[in-house]
Amino acid sequence: MKPQKLFIVILGAVFFSLAALPSIQQTQRITSGNEPYLPSVTYDYMNVDSPLFLINNPVSNTQYSPSPPSGGGGPAVNNRGATLGRVLFYDTQLSKNRTVSCASCHDSKLGFADKVDFSEGFDGDVTDRNSLGIVNAKFGRFSGFLWDRRANGMDDQIFLALESSIEMGLSKDTMVARLEATSFYPELFEDAFGSRQITAEKAANAITQFVISIVSFQSKYDHGRESVQQISDAFPNFTTEENLGKSLFLTHCSSCHTSDLFVMPSPQNNGLDLNYADKGVGEQTNNPGDYGMFAAASLRNIALTAPYMHDGRFETLEEVIEHYNSGVKNHPNLGAALRQNSLPNPSVPPRQLNLTQTQKNAMVAFLKTLTDTVPAHELKWSDPFDPANAPNGLSGIHNRLPMDVYPNPAQNVARVRFTNSEHQLFNIRVLDQNGRMISHDQTRLDNYQLNMGDLPAGVYMVEVFNDRQRQVEKLILK
Ligand code: HEC
Numbered sequence: 001m002k003p004q005k006l007f008i009v010i011l012g013a014v015f016f017s018l019a020a021l022p023s024i025q026q027t028q029r030i031t032s033g034n035e036p037y038l039p040s041v042t043y044d045y046m047n048v049d050s051p052l053f054l055i056n057n058p059v060s061n062t063q064y065s066p067s068p069p070s071g072g073g074g075p076a077v078n079n080r081g082a083t084l085g086r087v088l089f090y091d092t093q094l095s096k097n098r099t100v101s102c103a104s105c106h107d108s109k110l111g112f113a114d115k116v117d118f119s120e121g122f123d124g125d126v127t128d129r130n131s132l133g134i135v136n137a138k139f140g141r142f143s144g145f146l147w148d149r150r151a152n153g154m155d156d157q158i159f160l161a162l163e164s165s166i167e168m169g170l171s172k173d174t175m176v177a178r179l180e181a182t183s184f185y186p187e188l189f190e191d192a193f194g195s196r197q198i199t200a201e202k203a204a205n206a207i208t209q210f211v212i213s214i215v216s217f218q219s220k221y222d223h224g225r226e227s228v229q230q231i232s233d234a235f236p237n238f239t240t241e242e243n244l245g246k247s248l249f250l251t252h253c254s255s256c257h258t259s260d261l262f263v264m265p266s267p268q269n270n271g272l273d274l275n276y277a278d279k280g281v282g283e284q285t286n287n288p289g290d291y292g293m294f295a296a297a298s299l300r301n302i303a304l305t306a307p308y309m310h311d312g313r314f315e316t317l318e319e320v321i322e323h324y325n326s327g328v329k330n331h332p333n334l335g336a337a338l339r340q341n342s343l344p345n346p347s348v349p350p351r352q353l354n355l356t357q358t359q360k361n362a363m364v365a366f367l368k369t370l371t372d373t374v375p376a377h378e379l380k381w382s383d384p385f386d387p388a389n390a391p392n393g394l395s396g397i398h399n400r401l402p403m404d405v406y407p408n409p410a411q412n413v414a415r416v417r418f419t420n421s422e423h424q425l426f427n428i429r430v431l432d433q434n435g436r437m438i439s440h441d442q443t444r445l446d447n448y449q450l451n452m453g454d455l456p457a458g459v460y461m462v463e464v465f466n467d468r469q470r471q472v473e474k475l476i477l478k
C-alpha cells in the first residue's frame with residue numbers, strides 16, 4: 001500500500017471511530033450521593049455463634065437456609081451476598097416511586113418492625129396486617145413466613161412485598177433495570193454472585209442472606225440463660241420480679257411461644273375475637289377450621305415492636321397480658337392452652353388466669369428482659385446510605401482497589417503495594433482512629449513507602465484513592 005493510501009485509511013478509521021463514539025450507549029448513572037458507604041473489608045455475616053441453649057433445642061435450632069439462586073451448593077450466607085442484601089434492604093429505589101424501602105416498615109430501632117398498626121406503603125395505602133419484627137427470623141421456621149405463614153420461603157415473601165400494590169409496587173423487570181443503571185450494583189452483584197448479571201432472584205436471595213443474618217443473643221435473658229441448666233431455673237441476673245414473670249410465662253404461655261426464642265411452630269388461635277374481620281389462615285383456605293389462626297413471630301425484642309397482634313390492636317404489653325388474663329374469647333378454634341377443657345366447648349368459658357397486679361407486672365418485666373439493643377447499633381445491619389454509618393467515619397465507595405499495606409503490624413516504616421495499578425496517580429492519606437488526617441501524599445509508584453517514624457503506637461487507617469477507586473486498610477503501629 002502506498003504511504004498516501006495508508007494515511008487515508010488511518011484517517012478514515014480515526015474518523016469512523018470518532019463518529020461511532022456518540023452512539024455508544026452511556027448507562028445512566030445515579031448521582032454519587034446515592035452510593036452506599038461500604039467498608040473496604042466486608043463485615044462478618046457468616047460466623048454467627050448461636051448460644052448452645054439454642055442449638056440444643058430442636059425448635060429453635062430449625063434454621064431457615066435459602067438455596068443459592070444458581071442452585072449450586074455453598075453456604076446459605078456469605079459476607080458479600082449479605083452486603084449486597086444490606087444495600088438492597090435500605091434502598092428506596094426498590095419501590096415504584098422511590099419512597100419506600102424494606103427498612104421503612106422494618107426499622108432497626110424497633111426490633112426491625114414498625115410503630116404503627118398498619119404500615120404505609122409507597123403510595124400512602126396501608127398494609128392489611130401489622131409489620132413483623134424480623135430479628136431471628138431464621139430460627140424456628142417450620143411453616144414459613146408471615147402472620148398466616150403463607151410464604152413458604154423468604155424469597156417468596158420478598159417478592160410479595162416488592163410486587164405488592166400496597167407495599168412497594170415494583171415489577172421484577174423494573175427492579176433489574178433500575179439496579180443495572182446504577183454505578184454500584186453491577187459490581188456488588190459480581191462480588192456476591194461472581195457475575196455482573198443482575199436478576200430479581202439473585203436480588204431476593206441477597207436480601208434473604210442479609211435478613212437471616214440479623215440475629216440477637218445479647219439480651220438480659222440470654223445472659224441469664226447462659227448461666228443455668230434449665231430454662232426454669234432462677235436466673236442469677238434477674239430480679240425476683242423478672243424470675244416470677246418467667247415462671248408465670250412458662251406456665252401460661254410457653255406451650256404456644258416455645259423454646260428460648262419464643263417462636264410458634266404453627267398458627268394458633270388466641271381468642272382475640274369471636275368473629276375475625278381478618279380470618280388469618282382462613283383467608284387463604286376458606287376452611288372454618290382455619291379461621292382466626294395466626295402465627296406470631298419470635299417474642300424476642302417484643303418490647304420494641306409495639307403495637308401488638310396481627311392488627312396492632314394492643315398498644316402496650318400490659319394490654320396483651322390483660323387479654324390473656326381476662327379477655328380471651330371462646331372461639332371454636334381457641335388453642336387448648338387457653339381453654340379450661342381440652343376439647344372445644346361453646347358452653348365452657350375460656351380459662352381466666354386471675355393474675356394479681358404483681359403477677360401481671362412481673363410478666364411484663366419478664367418480657368422486657370427479651371430486649372436486645374445490639375441489633376439497632378450494629379453497623380453491619382445499619383443503613384449504608386446514611387453517612388453517619390460510613391465505616392471509620394470515612395465516606396465514599398467507588399471501586400475497590402487491589403492494594404495492601406505491609407508489614408502489618410509495622411514499626412516506623414510500612415509499604416503500600418499495588419497490583420495492576422498501571423501507574424495511575426493515587427492519593428495516599430494516613431488517618432488516625434478518629435478520622436483525623438496525619439499525612440497526605442500522591443504517587444504513581446507500584447510500591448510506596450510510608451514513613452510512620454515518630455507517630456505513637458496504635459491503629460491507623462491508610463486510605464488510597466483517586467477519582468474512581470478507593471480502599472482503606474487498617475495499619476497497626478507497634
Ligand atoms: C409497607 C411496609 C412493608 C415493606 C415496604 C416491607 N414489609 Fe416486610 N412486612 C410488612 C408487614 C405488614 C408484614 C406482615 C405481613 C403479613 O403477615 O401479612 C411483613 C412481614 C415480613 C417478613 C416476615 C417475618 C416473619 O417472621 O414471618 C419478612 C421476612 C419481611 N417482611 C421482610 C421484608 C423485606 C426483605 C422487605 C423489602 C423487600 C419488606 N419486608 C418490605 C411490611 C412491609
Ligand code: HEC
Pocket residue numbers: 249252253254255256257267268269270272292293294295296297299302305307308309310311320321324334335336337338363
Ligand atoms: C394458644 C396459644 C397461645 C398462648 C397460650 C399464648 N399465646 Fe400469645 N399469641 C398467640 C397467637 C396465635 C398470637 C397472634 C395472634 C394474632 O395476632 O391474631 C399471639 C400473640 C402474642 C403477642 C403479640 C406478638 C406480636 O408480635 O404482636 C404477645 C406479646 C403474646 N402473644 C404474649 C403471650 C403471653 C404473655 C402469653 C401468656 C400469658 C401468651 N402469649 C399465650 C398464641 C398464644
